[in-house]
Amino acid sequence: MKAIIIAAGLGKRCRPHTYKVPKCLLSINGKSILEHQLQSLRVNDVTDIALIRGYLAQKITGRGIRYYDNLNYEHNNVLSSLMTAEQELDSDCIVSYADILYTAEVIRAAVRSSADLAVIVDTAWRNRYVGRKLHPLTEAEKVISDGQGRVLSIGKHLDDTEEVTGEFIGCMRLSQNGCGIIRESFHEAKNQYSPRGFQQSKSFEQAYLTDILQEMVDKGVNIDIIPIQKNWIEVDTVEDYEYAKAEFKGYQG
Numbered sequence: 001m002k003a004i005i006i007a008a009g010l011g012k013r014c015r016p017h018t019y020k021v022p023k024c025l026l027s028i029n030g031k032s033i034l035e036h037q038l039q040s041l042r043v044n045d046v047t048d049i050a051l052i053r054g055y056l057a058q059k060i061t062g063r064g065i066r067y068y069d070n071l072n073y074e075h076n077n078v079l080s081s082l083m084t085a086e087q088e089l090d091s092d093c094i095v096s097y098a099d100i101l102y103t104a105e106v107i108r109a110a111v112r113s114s115a116d117l118a119v120i121v122d123t124a125w126r127n128r129y130v131g132r133k134l135h136p137l138t139e140a141e142k143v144i145s146d147g148q149g150r151v152l153s154i155g156k157h158l159d160d161t162e163e164v165t166g167e168f169i170g171c172m173r174l175s176q177n178g179c180g181i182i183r184e185s186f187h188e189a190k191n192q193y194s195p196r197g198f199q200q201s202k203s204f205e206q207a208y209l210t211d212i213l214q215e216m217v218d219k220g221v222n223i224d225i226i227p228i229q230k231n232w233i234e235v236d237t238v239e240d241y242e243y244a245k246a247e248f249k250g251y252q253g
Contacts, residue, residue, distance in 0.1 A: 001111060003046050004088050005037065006209075007098030008054025008070040008081040013134065013237040022056045024098035026241060028248050033235060034062070036101050036248070041094070043104040044111050050088045051098075052081045072205075079207040083186055089179035095209075097170030101248050102232040110171065115224040116178035119143065119151065119213065124229040125167035126160075134237035141168040141210050143225060151223040155210040157200045165225060168210065169232050185216045 011023030018026070024034040031039075038049065050066045054073025068085040070076070082095065094110050110120060121143045122128075129137040142158040145151055145165040154168060174182065189212060194204035199211035217223055233244045 002048035008073040110173040118224040121166040123166040
């Protein structure tokens with residue numbers, strides 16, 4: 001199984017720490033976020049790694065990784081970044097944001113899933129938002145699922161109600177068949193919507209990963225959830241970075 005890591009973003013909300021390095025290279029207790037990710041992946045025999053770079057691409061140069069550069073990273077978003085490496089969507093894989101820390105157990109759950117398409121969802125997510133001021137609960141990529149564990153709705157736009165199953169952590173698992181489905185869905189949506197608005201984004205080029213996932217659900221595609229409880233941290237803001245440095249010591253993968 002391979003991993004595709006999306007690391008093209010500007011990391012504006014972690015400035016000044018990201019003025020000279022991309023966010024995935026920020027140090028958390030002696031290792032970069034990327035190194036922590038690679039450790040958790042490799043412990044689970046996910047050793048075939050592709051990474052999409054953008055901002056300060058030349059800084060990300062580790063060996064044993066295939067690199068793809070999103071040259072338009074200042075003007076597009078996560079979905080476009082992922083599809084910069086579209087050719088990698090050809091076999092079982094894990095797709096991950098580059099600004100999240102997760103334990104080996106989280107990746108193990110993804111590897112063990114037999115679903116064609118599955119998103120990892122933290123069902124104990126609300127506690128993390130207590131006192132979290134710079135990235136409030138309204139910015140969480142929330143998920144509502146049915147009784148069979150399939151996604152009904154996904155995205156930041158969802159209100160925090162009892163219906164919410166949890167928070168999409170920014171990591172998903174695709175089978176070879178699932179890869180084909182997401183590629184086909186992307187091109188269909190691009191032909192239909194670009195450059196107009198798409199799902200919750202003002203333009204197709206600015207679309208998030210959750211936008212294409214919701215589009216797929218709307219068209220009848222089954223997307224499962226892989227439920228977890230904690231064991232991950234998002235590093236979106238300076239506040240998150242300080243929290244991660246304090247809290248990620250205990251579980252190194």
